[in-house]
Amino acid sequence: MAAVAESVRVPPPRESTAAKIGRTVAKSPLQILLVVIGLLWLVPTIGLFITSILPRSEITTTGWWRVFAHPSLATFSNYSTLFHQAGLTSALETTAIIAVGNTALVVVVGALAGYAFAWLEFPGRDWIFVGVIALLVVPLQMALIPMFRLYNTLGIGGTTLSVILFHAAFGLPFAIFLLRNFFIGIPKDILESARIDGANEFWIFLRLILPLGLPAIASLAIFQFLWTWNDLLVSLTFSVTTLNVWIFDQFRQFSQSIDIIAPASFFSLLVPLAVFFAFQRYFVEGLLAGSVK
Amino acid sequence: MSGASVTAEPPPKAAPPEPSEQGRSRYRTGALFLAPAFFLLGIWLVYPTIYTIIRSFFGQSGYLGTWVGTENYRTLFTTSTLVTAIKNSAIWVAVVPAFVAAIGLIFAVLIERVRWSVAFKTVVFLPMAISAFATGVTWRIMYQQDPNVGAINALSRSVHGAFSPAGVLPSAAPSTTSLQQAHGGAMVLKTPLHPGGVALLGLTGIAPQDLPKGAQQAVKPAAKSGAIVGTVWRDFKPGGGKPGVVERGELGIPGVTVELKGSSGKVLQTTSTDLNGTFDFATVPAGTYNAGIGAATFAHPFGGYSWLGPKLITPSLLIAYIWIWAGFSMVVLAAGLSAMPRDVLEAARTDGATEWQVFRRVTVPLLAPVLSVVFITMIINVLKVFDIVIALAPDSVQSNANVIALAMWRTAFSGNNDFGGGSAIAVFLFLLVIPVLLLNIRRFRREI
């Protein structure tokens, strides 16, 4: 098989130290401004974290920033109470199953379809592709009522499978769009020579397209994982208790549960944050594919 | 674009149908590859769209129910909560994409020149990883009106306090009708005074811990000829006491600025009260005077903006939402900027254009495709807003903060189970999104 030449980025030319210092000094006001903006941007998240480590009486009567002056107020008791709440573990598991499951489904089905639109020939292919793009804008609200009824009729209401299929279907238009645009960038000769060698399309798909398409597939997977991990509406409608639904259920009149909701909300950030930090690079690449040529 | 011969940009042309065996098997392969996608799309997107459109013309319950024609749509445009939802969603669409694009662009341009742009991008992009629901909870905590609890109002209070500091006795009220509250908060004793007169200015509504330090038992001073004397005191003792009378157990208020006004209303003298509340205008020429306390003493501390109140709830939501999505816009635009051909910019600069002109005339137009991606994505997302509203807005303003997607869920699923009405709202939402769809298709076809 022909090797693929990786696109290599040329590093910028090295500057002399003096020039570097000169540039840095000239940019100081800008740097300061950006640091301030960055810190401000973090304030809400920091506020959420601090709220989660304060006892309830402090949260409702004083500002969370007091903790910087009185660090002794902080306590992790809210978290230990949180983890003893029944239902949290299973909500977490359900969320994980749904997020991973639908992502896998979207990737596989989307890649198959993306390849078909990119490199397989059949009549009306590009028109059908336009049709799929059109589906991008269908709001999922359109499908809530009919699928609610359909699921009940089929008896799969309230199951994680019902939510997985729903998310996968709605992730498909974007997936197909993204992957098709990426696959099209694969040099034609590679595919042609493989076909001449007698390879069938499935082999080409598995051994050539998927490996080459990994960056786009990774971006897609991360987006889809994050979006479905953070979803509330769909799981709420289909009565499936994911983490967000569990938190939503804690909103309670008779006893303010901010001491449960705050730690739970912060806790629910951790997995998406971990995924985000680990795979930042792919976000940008994914966003670019299909938007900037 | 004409029928069968469609040209796609990189290589493959859709060849005219081949009668060969290889050709037919390719079509079969194509069908196989597409089958799972078509299955999912057909059942979850195409069928529901058709069903919901049809369903919107029928009644509340049942698979189809009873035909009601356009009644659901009429309800949609006449029910006040739904009309509010439509108005709010219009505001969202008008404001959010523009701000998100603008802020993202500014950030993208700024960080171009900085080394540690990745750190900045990470920080600003971070909110994208947080669920909109958790974001709602987070910002709700920040928006609390009480400046002691809500971060934003605490900040506003400090800013406000720097310009118009709170008075010493913000919650005070007169204890008798002889002390009148004038416009602006100042208090004036109605009864005119002459030299040798005694003025009693009794105040209530002051918590004992809010009295200035060192307050002592109030004293009614003896009249002094040629002077006007008086007391400012907390006219309250347990049980209330007699208003207007200085009694045992009632404390004077020290450090209050008392004004002596002439008959023209001009302030002639001022003095400050002692620890027992007494004050003394020692030499007063003959005439008629009024004693009073200036408005500054009663200036209310900044009570905080009602971010979570009916008027400001939508702007508050918009701010939180922009906080989430600015990062997305910044990253996309930064990538677009970095992919821009430098020579065009250099050429413009050497031609003598200023940075601003370069930005406006060259950079922005070149960024147009990327900007349109941001706009289109934001418009689609904004119409679907749901969780952030549910989490951020307290119950008392849910109807003021209502947006279309939330109204749809409430109508169809939250107790009312009005599937006809819910379908109508969903269809309406879809209609709003269709212009975006057409834009998208046009853009795409240009790229093919």
Place this chain on the structure above:
Amino acid sequence: MRGSRASRARAARLTAVAAVLAAVLAVAAGCGGSSNGSKTTTTSANTSVSGSVKFWGIWSAAEQTAFQKVIAGFNKQYPNVHVSYTSKGDNIPTILATAIAGGSPPDVADVAQPGLVKQLVQQGNLKPITYAQSTINANFSPAWAHLGEVNGKLYAILFKASNKSTLWYNVPVFKQAGVAAPTTWSQLLSDAKTIKASGTPAYSLCASSGWTLSDIFENIYLRLWGSAKYDQLSTHQIKWTEPSVTKAMQYMAKIIGDSSNITGGTSGALQTDFPTCVDKAFANPPAGGMVLQGDFVGLEILTATKAKAGTGFNVVPFPAITAGPDAQAVETGGDLIITFKDSPAIEAFVKYLATPQAAAIWARLGGFGTGVRNMPASVYPDAITRTTEAPLLGAKSVVFDLSDNQPASFGATTGQGIWGLFQKFLQNPSNTSSIQQQLESSATAAYKSGK
């Protein structure tokens, strides 16, 4: 293909994410989980009944912990029945409606609205609990058992009840103002005036939670007109546009009409939910003098503030307005246990909840009231609770919270119906006639649609 370094980096990242996921799950699983695996004791344990019971309830946080102990008590008698409790918060009417429409309701649920119970019975969704009749008759007064009946048939037990006709006050604030706890309406108003003059707003309202305002209205109406007329309004036999309602609202305006006598002012109160207003009234320094809400305030004061019973806070019955037998009538709210399915496990659980033992477990923890007969008031953990819950024990005459007795879309939905309209009333307390008309039209629509 990617270089080996890049793939190693990717592998490292994947491992890191997997590790975080695993750690998160492990921590959550470590402490989380059920607490109903109690050991069998020497008291007779019934091992023949087995099965599982899916219970959806309103109680979260501290209340949930308390109920888990009740379940543990149940498991001592029935160790082979697995009860799983899930909190759905106050979204329960919505969530139940969705689940029922979806064909997957729980086995047992607890709801706070008898109006909702009636609706569910009419839709044919509930199973009667007549098997528990004898247990209930043995432990409760007929009036109490009657609260769980629809059309004469037993469908629910009022398991956890609350006395909503109470008034909680900040003792130091009252002392500083030199006023005594009010027993009559005029005393309440004059106390409030004096407290305001002393420098603290008299009323701490939780107006963001609309039901707190409707509770105040209901207490005023009950004490103004008596329980018979209250019941008529409760079943919509008289209209909301009636003069009796007008007068009650005018009385209420005397409390809510002065923004400077409300903690945070009117707009601040509308952003303060329950129980934050309680926290504010008993904070240091206090931001309010009184909280006009039911017995659940006590639990909040004890858990979230530093105020102590007697020295920091105290409670009295809601002030009387009209003299007569109903001058001290009790308005109760509560949680009704209802069943959607029937099985030996469910029957055992429901019957257990009707016993004094079950009630005593939670009663001892506080924040719980019950109408169980012959229960000594000493089961309640402190003097305050005894004061508030004694009127319920063996109560012969109780009325149910009016708004809970309405169809859900009128009586128990955020931002609309009774809850939403009384919030509007707070914003404009002189606006009685317009609010009354809206109440009436909202009620009519709700009763017509049966929802």
